Amino acid sequence: MTQGAQGAEKSAALHSALRAWYEHARRDLPWRRGHDPYAIWLSEVMLQQTRVETVIPYYNRFLQEFPTVMALAEAPLDRVLEHWSGLGYYRRARMLHEGARVIAARGVFPKEVAELRQVPGIGPYTAGAVASIAFGQRAALVDGNVARVLARLFALDHDIRGGAGLARVWKLAEALVAEDDPGAWNQALMELGSTVCTVRDPRCLLCPVASLCEAKARGVEKHLPILSPKPRPRGVREVALVASSGDAVLLARRCPNGLFGGLWEPPLLEMETDLEEARQAAVVLASAFGVELTSIEDRGTITHTLSHRRMRVEVMWGQTESLGELRCGLSIYDKAERVPWTELSGRGRSSLASKILGALPRQTGYSRGPSVS
Ligand code: SF4
Structure with a gap:
């Protein structure tokens, strides 16, 4: 044949x-x-x-x-x-x-x-x-x-x-x-x-x-099949600032074409951190958004892995008297808003953002609010 x-x-x-x-x-x-x-x-x-x-x-x-x-x-x-x-x-x-x-x-x-x-x-x-x-x-x-x-x-x-x-x-x-x-x-x-x-x-x-x-x-x-190895994800350290005032929290929206484009999150800053640097980074983040913090609490580290990066994020919870006059001072974001805890489920956000918010203590509005993915 x-x-x-x-x-x-x-x-x-x-x-x-x-x-x-x-x-x-x-x-x-x-x-x-x-x-x-x-x-x-x-x-x-x-x-x-x-x-x-x-x-x-x-x-x-x-x-x-x-x-x-x-x-x-x-x-x-x-x-x-x-x-x-x-x-x-x-x-x-x-x-x-x-x-x-x-x-x-x-x-x-x-x-x-x-x-x-x-x-x-x-x-x-x-x-x-x-x-x-x-x-x-x-x-x-x-x-x-x-x-x-x-x-x-x-x-x-x-x-x-x-x-x-x-x-x-x-x-x-x-x-x-x-x-x-x-x-x-x-x-x-x-x-x-x-x-x-x-x-x-x-x-x-x-x-x-x-x-x-x-x-x-x-x-x-x-x-089989023969597959060339994928590049290993790059390790990245970041600080997240959850700035809250009463019944609301500061969320920023990622620019459309980058990582997490169009999604809302507590603002993040990439940097090498130890605990003291993380506190300073939280203050820098707050001022980039026009927020003055009255207290900062470290809520621990969360990890999040994407195909190309392995993130370790230090979550800092900051209290402020007002989220009234916000500006958007970081180039990865195109918008910043004061969002009531009860309206969080109406904002598209990544599972990283949900993990960051989940690191807050149980008594916050986020924990009591509607469940989100
Ligand atoms: S097609 Fe896959 S499952 Fe079927 S015999 Fe071949 S190797 Fe085994």
Whole structure:
């Protein structure tokens, strides 16, 4: 048999086994219950970097609040971020919002991969997902799950994190994508990666395509895929100032395009600290916002890890007589406001901001106020 005929035979066998398995093994997930391109796009954006179980309640609440692409486009960014609070990677929410505005202005949801790629925030993976799942277009996709499954099925011995290895994975995905219901094929590959062909311990005994898997045949499934190491997150020390007066607290909003863009938080300052320096930094922070502190209390250190930085934040709780005449004197922020404790839940904020506020004593308005993520 020629190599081409062998490839076609393997592809047909993969399709038949994987599609049959997916029919009965697929999880019932909310975004799999329809073909609304907006809902599918939303789920794909939320699922990047976030686990399915975490995403489900956010996805349901978000769709309740913004049921259509038009509703999302018309909403202020602050409200969108508020509904993203706690989900992390806030750039996704900002790009989703910007993309919704572009689609709403066009008046029609794009169907083809090339058109979808014109929308801000839609990359090759999301374009493939929306085109194939919502519109039944014969479009491939590669996410971490698909890359791992294909690297094992075809025993790829290149680094698949980028460059030639990733290009090879895309080529395979494009060659394999089904004519008939490509969306179901793509989802079957992702489902296999997420439930059976998992990162550390592939469950080959339960795998519907084990007899077709080259990595399994060679006994190298736990050694594949080859991935170059990610850079280690940089350690950063910061001071946070929670300045409060009576029933309100000072919050500052991050500038739109940087870290935590558009989110509200007690102001932070990056620096090397010991306890004395942290107190001084709190005073510097207060004066940058036009606040005079009457007392400062150290509320301990919290840690927060992002993909690129590991933060240790000294939380300083400052009392002031007034939060009346605020200014915004730090370049990472574009706005500062006095926010009543009871209105905190209406402000989009990062889980870092929630951790900082959570370091306050129980008797503060934050602890008594409505629960926030
Ligand atoms: S046989 Fe094992 S390594 Fe191969 S695709 Fe299935 S789960 Fe993954």
